[in-house]
Amino acid sequence: MRHVISVLIENEAGALSRVSGLFSARGYNIESLTVAPTEDVSLSRMTIISTGSDDIIEQITKQLNKLIEVVKVVDLSEAAHVERELMLIKVRATGKDREELKRVADIFRGRIIDVTDSTYVIELTGNTSKLDSFVGAIDASLILETVRTGVCGIGRGDRILRL
């Protein structure tokens, strides 16, 4: 099962390596990890996408909680939540492909944020599967470069993760 784990952690040098070290040392799966400071700059928030059986996910949350600098851990996928990921994709845009790529980008509510006479950079946000579908929808031979942020997630409604 795929899980979205949110972690509030002290914004200190080395904190990230404690988390990534934990995953590699214990052989846990890690699909993506995003981290940045929160509105309170002394705290960082991570979103970790991991897969594993319930037992493994339970161990992951326990082990994360055990790290001295971790303040709080929540498995967002236990309840309603939203996930977003940002992708920048550079495509070859020449001839009739220019029109077609623009059209597909519009359908996915993507924005073209850089244009040259032979390339576009398209910005797209959404959940992982939407980004995957976009990549699937355009001609693979036109893709020059992609970069994705990894998922960040937040609980819906009254579910709030803060101090």
Added chain:
Amino acid sequence: MLLTGAEIVVRCLAEEKVEYVFGYPGGAVLYLYDELFKQDAVRHVLVRHEQAALHAADAYSRSTDRVGVALVTSGPGVTNAITGIATAYMDSIPMVIISGQVPTAAIGQDAFQECDTVGITRPCVKHNFLVKDAKDIASTIKKAFYIAKTGRPGPVLVDIPKDITIAKAEYEYPKSVTMRSYNPIIKGHQGQIKKAVQLLLDAKRPMIYAGGGVILSDCSEQLTKLVRTLGAPCTNTLMGLGGYPATDRQFVGMLGMHGNYEANMAMQYCDVLIAVGARFDDRVIGNPADFARIARKIIHIDIDPSSISKRVKVDVPIVGNLPDVLDDILRLLDASADRPDQEALGEWWKQIEEWRRRDCLKYKQSDEIIKPQFVIEKLWEVTKGDAFVTSDVGQHQMWAAQYYKFDKPRRWLNSGGLGTMGVGIPYGIGVQLAHPGSPVAVVTGEGSVQMNIQELSTCKQYRIPLKICSLNNRYLGMVRQWQEIIHGNRYSESYMDSLPDFPKLAEAYGHVGMRIEKPGDVEGALREAFKRKNDLVFLDFQVDQTENVYPMVMGGKGLTDMILSSEDL
């Protein structure tokens, strides 16, 4: 008050009432050593290899309720210390390690004796810090002691760059620590505790499985009360020995890979199991699938939630500090109108006595050749079961655990989790300094003892009168045993050739050496050794080379699938 970083470090240690620092100097810690030189509140013990400093500090912790402290220099000082840190980490031993680091400006420059200490130690410490400003030293050291000692204990390392030890800062030792990200749970969940008490009272075949947590949290008194109140059998893990008096009838011995027959059987066939500060290690329950074959209710008390339901699913998890949780359980048991079912208990004990009659620790005595088990039995007799016993790793460790009946906690020191050969003598040093005047025996093998033999010199310098009992079987016996049983007697590299003359070696270091070759001389030699209160005596027992440790549960097998003697092979 403005002080240098080095002065601050030493002040902090004194503030923590640190009696001994075990260490070894070097460039990055010169200013620290200079401050140590100028005072006498904190005493320094100079070992001969940093690994031994860590082990000695670790033993100081294990044998007291205090935090051991070690001090090493940057680079090779730290890398030499790693084995000692990892050993303490695996057994949850509270310790503070102070390491020197190259000056802040040189970090990352591949400077002389630089290593990424925080990175290299991260997987084997409870926490570590790199101090980047002299004004942070005091609060960091305060936190280090607090983190090491509270919750599930463990080693904490503080890395201090050389320039920080010279820089000046305002000094004040914090009175207390609060950390928003670290708040170990103390009290157990009351609903869960009630459930546990009811299960225990309703049990027909209760079993108490107590581990190192009992020793670490000094609650053997409460454990003993619980065992007596329930009238249940009690087993200890290798790390828990002494947590419940071994000479008591209700004690069924150690359990696990080399555990007692009756302990393993009771573990498997009980209907309610309560795990008290024990972590269902793979050397303890064997194959988890086989263990789960029989339905039983499991209660698990542990301060570390990640110890619970890691390898074995439990029914009633209780996260909390053992003394607090046990107090609550005892109070509820007392207050309950229900009593344990005496009739069912009678049946259960009948069964256990039957298992006990297998006498799984019996061995064939000989008039010709010394049996290693016999040496430990005699050691127990001669010391009246009241010595501190440290051990190395191997067959001798298992025999010490099986045949020395520990009645008190913190008397038995060994490396269980990491299984580090070479801890024996340095552990002896740490224990003896913590308990001057008490008899300290080091049970070791001719293989292990050579891994930190240089510490005989430290023993001379600090007049540490260990009684080193080497069960010399001329083999890496534990390895040989596996090769005999699993690898068709192909003794690949397990014969210890070219052994030194150990008694002479001990003498060269200024100690007393004895070689004992006949069973009839064992007791006399031990008596003589312990009579020499001020001498370190190295007893080189020439023991049977072919003896194996039984019972034995082979890797991957179920707990009840025990080999009881060589005839079972």
